[in-house]
Amino acid sequence: MSKLEEHLAEKGILLADGATGTTLFDMGLQSGDAPELWNVDEPDKIRAMHKGFLDAGADIILTNTFGGNKHRLKLSNDAHRVRELNAAGVDRAREAAAETGREVLIGGSVGPTGELFQPLGALTYEEAVEAFSEQMEALVEAGVDVLWVETMSAAEEMKAASEAAKDKGVPLILTASFDTAGRTMMGLPPKGLNDLRAEFSCTPVAIGSNCGVGASDLLAAILEITEADPEAIVVAKGNCGIPQISGKDLIYSGTPDLMADYARLAVDAGARIIGGCCGTSASHLAAMRGALDSHEKTDRPSVEDVIERIGPLVSPPNKAAESGESPRRNRRRG
Numbered sequence: 001m002s003k004l005e006e007h008l009a010e011k012g013i014l015l016a017d018g019a020t021g022t023t024l025f026d027m028g029l030q031s032g033d034a035p036e037l038w039n040v041d042e043p044d045k046i047r048a049m050h051k052g053f054l055d056a057g058a059d060i061i062l063t064n065t066f067g068g069n070k071h072r073l074k075l076s077n078d079a080h081r082v083r084e085l086n087a088a089g090v091d092r093a094r095e096a097a098a099e100t101g102r103e104v105l106i107g108g109s110v111g112p113t114g115e116l117f118q119p120l121g122a123l124t125y126e127e128a129v130e131a132f133s134e135q136m137e138a139l140v141e142a143g144v145d146v147l148w149v150e151t152m153s154a155a156e157e158m159k160a161a162s163e164a165a166k167d168k169g170v171p172l173i174l175t176a177s178f179d180t181a182g183r184t185m186m187g188l189p190p191k192g193l194n195d196l197r198a199e200f201s202c203t204p205v206a207i208g209s210n211c212g213v214g215a216s217d218l219l220a221a222i223l224e225i226t227e228a229d230p231e232a233i234v235v236a237k238g239n240c241g242i243p244q245i246s247g248k249d250l251i252y253s254g255t256p257d258l259m260a261d262y263a264r265l266a267v268d269a270g271a272r273i274i275g276g277c278c279g280t281s282a283s284h285l286a287a288m289r290g291a292l293d294s295h296e297k298t299d300r301p302s303v304e305d306v307i308e309r310i311g312p313l314v315s316p317p318n319k320a321a322e323s324g325e326s327p328r329r330n331r332r333r334g
Helices: 003-011 020-026 035-041 043-055 070-076 079-098 125-142 155-165 190-197 215-228 256-269 282-294 303-310
Strands: 060-062 105-110 146-152 172-176 206-211 234-238 243-246 249-252 273-276
Touching: 003 105, 020 035, 020 043, 035 043, 035 079, 043 060, 043 079, 043 282, 060 079, 060 146, 070 079, 070 125, 079 105, 079 125, 105 125, 125 146, 125 155, 146 155, 146 206, 155 172, 155 190, 172 190, 172 234, 190 206, 190 215, 206 215, 206 273, 215 234, 215 256, 215 303, 234 256, 256 273, 256 282, 256 303, 273 282
Parallel strands: 060 105, 105 146, 146 172, 172 206, 206 234, 234 273
Antiparallel strands: 243 249
């Protein structure tokens, strides 16, 4: 078994980390700057970010490499630094983990290219595989325990990432963002992720959902995924409550107590790897750690139960608006 599967067999439920982007913005990262540059330019801050999540009890931390492919890095004229920045991201995570005195899993974060595939855009399938392979090779060579592909939207891009992960020697986790009326931006429903897995060149050891909109919406997606395949190892990495605009700032409504309840509901819904995405700080994660340590799995919740305890759905499936537009995907995790 891989280290990930060994940890799951031993602990049953694993706690993943919180929001990279939110934490780094709080440390001074400016909007529009590439966070991956901080792996080299601000190593102490990246280690401090990881340390906060580790001190909160995370079993898995993700590298600061979400936008570490050449298509994203070209926006800052750093496409030639893919291997350097990804390797440095793994090094910073390993350095922080070494200080804990316990075994921690390092997930190599791989986000979307930010490009649209042909015929909607210019990116070819082969170019996507090439870009993902370049990043993944750097992550694996630097010593990640798992390749963690996240915030995916398009089936073609998920297939390209899975092909790139084939024969890399570490397990693959793949999560999608169901942020558009209960589907991904490109129209994939949560249950479709289970069906799509059979078409992947490298079968993920775990699938699930991250980011999106509110925590309730994410839990609704998890319920659909686990209903379609109760035996799947499922990841839930939801945003900290609901995003709200306050002046120039984006504030997330979730309190530590709310995120603790979210973690309990995620367990009851069938998730086995649980963490936080945008807005989730170390203090939120500590509350989630406490909830997971004290919670015994109980009856499977309904969507109505989730709404009652966590809050309303931000993007209900039955209110989907038909749109022919396919916006360029420039989102960042956290």
